[in-house]
Amino acid sequence: MGKQSSSLVYQIFQHRFPATFKGFFYFLPISLALTTLLLIFIYISTTANVTKTLSQTTLYLQTLPSLINNIDQTSNLPILPFEDNEDDNDNLFADPSRTARLSRASQWLLGNIFGLIDGNDTNNKEAYHDGDIFLQDYKQMNKSLKIYVYPHSKDDPFANVLLPPDTDCKGNYASELMFKKALMESHFVTKDPNEAHLFYMPFSISSMRSDPRIDVHGIPDFVQNYISNITLKYPFWNRTGGADHFYVACHSIGKIAFEKAFVARLNVIQLVCSSTYFPSSYLPHKDASMPQVWPRGGDPPNLLTSQRKRLAFFAGAVNSPVRIALLNVWENDTEIFAHFGRLNTPYSEQFLGSKFCIHVKGFEVNTARVADALFYGCVPIILANHYDLPFSDILNWKSFSVVVHHIDIPVLKKILQGISNEEFAMLQSNALRVRKHFQWHTPPIDFDAFHMSMYELWKRRSVVRVRLATSMEFI
Numbered sequence: 114m115g116k117q118s119s120s121l122v123y124q125i126f127q128h129r130f131p132a133t134f135k136g137f138f139y140f141l142p143i144s145l146a147l148t149t150l151l152l153i154f155i156y157i158s159t160t161a162n163v164t165k166t167l168s169q170t171t172l173y174l175q176t177l178p179s180l181i182n183n184i185d186q187t188s189n190l191p192i193l194p195f196e197d198n199e200d201d202n203d204n205l206f207a208d209p210s211r212t213a214r215l216s217r218a219s220q221w222l223l224g225n226i227f228g229l230i231d232g233n234d235t236n237n238k239e240a241y242h243d244g245d246i247f248l249q250d251y252k253q254m255n256k257s258l259k260i261y262v263y264p265h266s267k268d269d270p271f272a273n274v275l276l277p278p279d280t281d282c283k284g285n286y287a288s289e290l291m292f293k294k295a296l297m298e299s300h301f302v303t304k305d306p307n308e309a310h311l312f313y314m315p316f317s318i319s320s321m322r323s324d325p326r327i328d329v330h331g332i333p334d335f336v337q338n339y340i341s342n343i344t345l346k347y348p349f350w351n352r353t354g355g356a357d358h359f360y361v362a363c364h365s366i367g368k369i370a371f372e373k374a375f376v377a378r379l380n381v382i383q384l385v386c387s388s389t390y391f392p393s394s395y396l397p398h399k400d401a402s403m404p405q406v407w408p409r410g411g412d413p414p415n416l417l418t419s420q421r422k423r424l425a426f427f428a429g430a431v432n433s434p435v436r437i438a439l440l441n442v443w444e445n446d447t448e449i450f451a452h453f454g455r456l457n458t459p460y461s462e463q464f465l466g467s468k469f470c471i472h473v474k475g476f477e478v479n480t481a482r483v484a485d486a487l488f489y490g491c492v493p494i495i496l497a498n499h500y501d502l503p504f505s506d507i508l509n510w511k512s513f514s515v516v517v518h519h520i521d522i523p524v525l526k527k528i529l530q531g532i533s534n535e536e537f538a539m540l541q542s543n544a545l546r547v548r549k550h551f552q553w554h555t556p557p558i559d560f561d562a563f564h565m566s567m568y569e570l571w572k573r574r575s576v577v578r579v580r581l582a583t584s585m586e587f588i
Contacts, residue, residue, distance in 0.1 A: 237511045240543040247507055254571040255564070260301045261309035263343055274320045274327070274335075281408075282553075285481055286319040288386060288406050288562070289363035291553040293317065295563040298556040310574040311357050311382070312349055314339065318362040318370060333372040340374050356380040357575050362387075363405055365477040368394045382573050384566060388501040389478045397501050401569035404503040404551045404562055407481040413488050413548060414465065424448040424529055425494065426463045427471035428456050429482070435474045435496060438522050449526055464489035468537060469515065469529055471496060487513075487548035492540045494529075496522070504550060504565050506572075513543035 241247055265275040277294040293315055296302060303309055316339060321327045327335050344350045350358065359382035362370065367385055371378035371394075378394065388395055388402030431437060431453045443451040451471075456463065464470055470486035471494045478500035486493040493514040495502070502510050510516065515532070517525060532540070550565045557563040 237509065238539055238543075239509055240512050240546050241507060242509050250572075251560075251564075251568055254568050255559075258301055258310055258567060258571045258574070259303040259305075259308050260296065260311050260313050260570075261304075261306045261349070262296070262302055262313045262315055263347070265315070271316075271324075271326075271335075274317050274324060275315050277315075283408060285405065285407060286363040286386075287408050288403060288553065289317060289319050289361050291406070291408070291555070292361050292384070292403070292563060292566060294555050295553065295557040299563070299567075301567060306347075306349055309357075311359055311570060314343070314358055314360045314381075316360065318360075318367040319364045322364060322366055329366055329369075332366065332370050333374075336370045337373040340377055353575065354380050356382075358382065359384055359570060361385070361403075363403075365479075382570065384570065386479045387477045388503070389499045390501055391499040395501070399573065401566070401573060402501045402503045402505070403566045403569070404484050405479050405481045406484040406551060406553055406562060408553060409485075409488055413490070413545075413552075414461075415490060415545070421466055421468045421491075423450055423463075423467040424526070425469040425471055426450045426467035426491075427473060427482075428452040428454075428460065428463065429473065429475065429480070430454070432475045433473070435519050435522075438519065439471070439473055439496070442522055443525065446526070449529075460485070461489060464491050467491055468541075469494050473497070474500070474519075483514075484548075484551040487544050487551050490541060490545055490548075492537065492544050494525075504569065507565070507568070508547055508550070513540055513547055515540070 265272065267276065269275055277297050278290050282290040282294065296313065306312070316336065318332065321332050321335055322329055340350070340355070355377050358380075360367075360370070361384045362368075363386040365387040367383070368387060371381065383395065383400040384403050385395065385400065386403060386405040388397075388400070390397065425448070427439065427450070429436065431440065436453070439451055440453055443449040444453075450463065450467070464485060468491070470482065470489075470491035472480060472482040472486065474497040478497040483493050483495070483503075495510070495514055495516040496519065498519055502508075515528065517528060521528065549560055551562055553562050
């Protein structure tokens with residue numbers, strides 16, 4: 114039976130297929146084999162430099178843990194009670210094979226060879242994901258959004274926590290107070306709760322932190338009591354379980370504010386500076402990120418690229434493994450100025466004299482350095498894994514910043530040197546274009562940090578409006 118089947122196949126092949134097809138049939142597998150060998154040869158010859166870089170990175174990863182242990186013993190870094198349990202060592206000392214996937218060199222090399230990746234992707238030239246849609250929605254938001262602010266008198270014993278400040282807002286956590294001040298001077302506030310899309314709980318986390326009556330550890334109790342009070346006094350919370358309520362926090366301790374109000378934390382919208390994907394306390398689809406800004410006086414300066422002689426700049430405290438890694442590799446470099454501690458010269462000189470300004474994760478993913486870099490026309494480098502960057506659903510961060518994974522610190526200079534003059538000009542031009550979104554004003558002005566934050570809240574409003582019965586309306 115087997116012989117008969119083989120004979121039948123042979124006869125069919127001999128009579129039904131022309132000679133040219135039979136020749137092609139035998140040539141095809143030989144061609145595929147030769148093509149495969151050629152691709153293997155190209156891969157081996159073009160990845161030699163990447164292999165060398167990865168071996169250097171592997172050695173760096175093997176020696177870095179001992180360095181961190183030595184520095185930790187001498188630096189006396191404070192351990193904060195509200196810090197995340199995120200293990201940065203998992204990112205910095207990962208399996209070296211992971212570097213091949215994360216390294217910029219290996220990510221782009223073969224893609225450029227075969228034309229699979231265009232380094233000048235037009236999508237990365239635009240500062241906004243879709244500027245037309247944003248402008249259309251922004252106009253609608255600016256026209257219709259209404260916020261009801263829970264009222265508090267100046268005689269309230271915690272007026273310093275609940276009311277906007279009378280003085281100018283300064284310092285690292287000014288964004289929290291600037292938002293409250295700008296909101297109260299804006300057209301978004303309504304005294305009619307039935308007109309409101311959202312309800313603002315105006316307690317200030319940074320003010321509670323510095324109030325000795327509350328202190329850091331008393332914040333959860335204060336928030337729990339505040340929610341209990343507004344639930345008893347007003348009917349608004351109970352309609353949605355707090356889903357149309359929000360609060361603002363720029364200090365990282367804001368993440369513990371709802372520790373004793375767990376159900377409320379699941380519903381309330383958080384507008385925060387410490388916006389990281391890692392802890393469960395922040396949910397990007399529900400919560401929103403706003404920029405941490407150190408207010409600078411005067412108009413933003415403009416400085417030509419040709420006058421920026423330094424490649425990159427960072428200055429700050431040694432308070433995280435990521436910063437220790439940056440120090441270990443680049444502290445003595447002549448092109449990347451990595452300084453730890455306070456500078457003897459004004460920060461503005463370094464920002465204005467550098468092409469790239471490095472934002473490195475400290476205790477938290479956020480610092481004011483991103484806004485500072487944009488203010489001084491310096492292209493930000495983002496070294497902060499898990500950072501939900503402010504306004505990232507509106508702004509195309511790839512068009513005005515360079516986002517680098519912690520694992521790529523050893524090849525940071527190579528990444529920056531690989532950016533052409535034309536690409537840098539595009540990055541800086543877009544940085545100057547978007548920096549208006551990272552500045553606060555009182556009274557607020559269109560497209561500033563306040564209006565952008567309001568836009569983020571507007572997108573998180575509920576589409577279902579529940580009107581109170583006349584007998585229940587609050588007067």
